[in-house]
Amino acid sequence: MDFALALDSHSPVPYYQQIYEALRQAILAGRLSAQQRLPSTRALASSLGVSRATVTQSYDQLLSEGYLQTVVGSGTYVCDQLPDDLLHTPGLEVASALPSPPVSLSVYGRRLVDFADRPTPEPDAPISFRYGRPALDQFPLALWRQLLSRHCRQGDWLDYATDPMGYWPLRCAIAAHLSQARAVHCQPDHILITNGTQQALDLATRVLVSAGDAIALEEPSYLSARSVFTSQGAILHPVPVDESGLNVDALTQLTAPIRLVYVTPSHQFPTGAVLSLPRRLALLAWAQQRGSLIFEDDYDSEYRYTGRPIPALQGLGNGQSVLYVGTFSKVLFPSLRVGYMVLPSALVPVFRRAKWLSDRQVPGLEQAVLADFIAAGHLERHIRRMRSIYDQRRQALVTALTQHFGDRVTILGENAGLHVMVRFQTQIPDADLIAKAAQVGVGLISASPQYLGPSPGHEFIFSYTELDESAIVVGVKRLTALGL
Numbered sequence: 001m002d003f004a005l006a007l008d009s010h011s012p013v014p015y016y017q018q019i020y021e022a023l024r025q026a027i028l029a030g031r032l033s034a035q036q037r038l039p040s041t042r043a044l045a046s047s048l049g050v051s052r053a054t055v056t057q058s059y060d061q062l063l064s065e066g067y068l069q070t071v072v073g074s075g076t077y078v079c080d081q082l083p084d085d086l087l088h089t090p091g092l093e094v095a096s097a098l099p100s101p102p103v104s105l106s107v108y109g110r111r112l113v114d115f116a117d118r119p120t121p122e123p124d125a126p127i128s129f130r131y132g133r134p135a136l137d138q139f140p141l142a143l144w145r146q147l148l149s150r151h152c153r154q155g156d157w158l159d160y161a162t163d164p165m166g167y168w169p170l171r172c173a174i175a176a177h178l179s180q181a182r183a184v185h186c187q188p189d190h191i192l193i194t195n196g197t198q199q200a201l202d203l204a205t206r207v208l209v210s211a212g213d214a215i216a217l218e219e220p221s222y223l224s225a226r227s228v229f230t231s232q233g234a235i236l237h238p239v240p241v242d243e244s245g246l247n248v249d250a251l252t253q254l255t256a257p258i259r260l261v262y263v264t265p266s267h268q269f270p271t272g273a274v275l276s277l278p279r280r281l282a283l284l285a286w287a288q289q290r291g292s293l294i295f296e297d298d299y300d301s302e303y304r305y306t307g308r309p310i311p312a313l314q315g316l317g318n319g320q321s322v323l324y325v326g327t328f329s330k331v332l333f334p335s336l337r338v339g340y341m342v343l344p345s346a347l348v349p350v351f352r353r354a355k356w357l358s359d360r361q362v363p364g365l366e367q368a369v370l371a372d373f374i375a376a377g378h379l380e381r382h383i384r385r386m387r388s389i390y391d392q393r394r395q396a397l398v399t400a401l402t403q404h405f406g407d408r409v410t411i412l413g414e415n416a417g418l419h420v421m422v423r424f425q426t427q428i429p430d431a432d433l434i435a436k437a438a439q440v441g442v443g444l445i446s447a448s449p450q451y452l453g454p455s456p457g458h459e460f461i462f463s464y465t466e467l468d469e470s471a472i473v474v475g476v477k478r479l480t481a482l483g484l
């Protein structure tokens with residue numbers, strides 16, 4: 001061999017791997033050329049001062065990866081065609097060095113250019129009331145790991161799913177949970193498992209709304225829903241919200257033919273208002289009369305702290321005007337990316353096709369684990385445990401805000417969900433408040449981006465899920481330095 005092979009006796013990398021790597025690099029760099037014969041394992045072992053088995057192990061690995069070949073009775077040679085040649089497309093480096101031609105985007109692509117990736121920068125303060133995460137440190141990881149490893153041993157989820165609507169045992173488990181906990185009318189065959197609420201929004205808009213069609217939505221509303229609607233060219237009709245939720249009278253006065261109305265009736269996002277029963281009935285009647293569909297985003301309804309749970313809007317009607325949508329992002333963890341839609345029966349076939357074309361299915365392993373998790377009662381137990389933790393945090397927040405700001409603060413939507421909306425009586429602009437809060441180590445999120453029209457300002461979304469009571473108390477106390 002015309003190159004030196006030196007072994008490092010202090011390295012944690014075993015000798016066989018050092019030899020393997022040195023030979024591989026020599027082949028790739030051309031220091032060992034195609035068809036060149038390698039020394040015998042015995043000769044190389046003795047020149048390196050290692051056992052023959054060590055060298056054999058390195059050669060075997062290079063043989064199995066296609067760098068070397070043996071010729072019976074003659075020896076071991078470098079292959080003509082290296083595996084790396086088969087993996088790398090020639091000319092890629094040259095192509096990427098060329099100036100890129102002007103790319104012409106679709107209408108959809110052009111609309112996306114104007115969107116910010118994450119509209120509200122996440123506060124990176126030591127005490128952040130940022131919205132959107134459950135208490136991830138409370139997640140029963142050991143239990144999840146057990147279920148995961150059981151399914152990993154079985155491997156029955158490796159193939160494409162037979163039905164893009166989702167894993168049948170998971171759909172059965174969700175149907176049982178929803179009928180019991182949310183009084184939703186549902187059969188497992190009406191359930192579509194999605195990659196979170198976000199995919200449900202995307203699919204619903206693509207299937208039901210054409211560019212130029214009208215969508216009504218709460219004002220303020222969930223920005224990520226609004227972004228999906230506008231990205232697909234819908235015309236938005238904001239409808240005001242008060243302490244009883246969406247103003248259904250204002251909705252009925254819209255003259256445009258509304259294809260879809262997006263609502264969060266259990267805990268309006270972000271104001272926290274609960275849609276009253278008379279308004280629920282009026283909304284359902286309006287949708288039925290007008291042939292419109294309701295997108296019911298029931299994103300955090302699992303958590304209610306006082307009063308009786310309010311049944312889902314979908315359960316009050318015949319199930320044909322409402323697309324009921326839920327997610328495991330808040331009750332379990334957001335990167336799971338599992339949500340579900342309960343579809344009116346007539347829409348099942350078209351959504352099945354849309355899901356198949358979009359991404360085939362939600363990953364099978366996660367669905368199988370989640371199905372077991374729910375069926376074994378762990379979901380309900382986890383919700384019960386978290387409800388008590390969140391309740392204490394919520395009370396700590398409400399008490400601290402009231403104690404420090406008295407009647408200069410209005411707290412909305414505190415009876416349910418994972419956040420409250422806080423309205424401060426102040427003239428200080430939101431941006432200044434956020435900057436001043438950051439200076440005292442507190443992260444605040446303004447509710448203004450959730451408004452389509454001008455926002456009244458001085459409204460903040462306070463989530464209490466990620467902070468324990470003492471951090472909440474300290475965080476609110478620090479806000480007194482803001483001059484509110």
Ligand SMILES: Cc1ncc(COP(=O)(O)O)c(C=O)c1O
Nearest residue numbers: 132196197198222269299327329
């Ligand atoms: C109103 C609303 N709906 C749904 C979601 C959850 O979305 P996903 O299931 O895509 O994580 C959120 C999360 O922040 C939300 O605020």
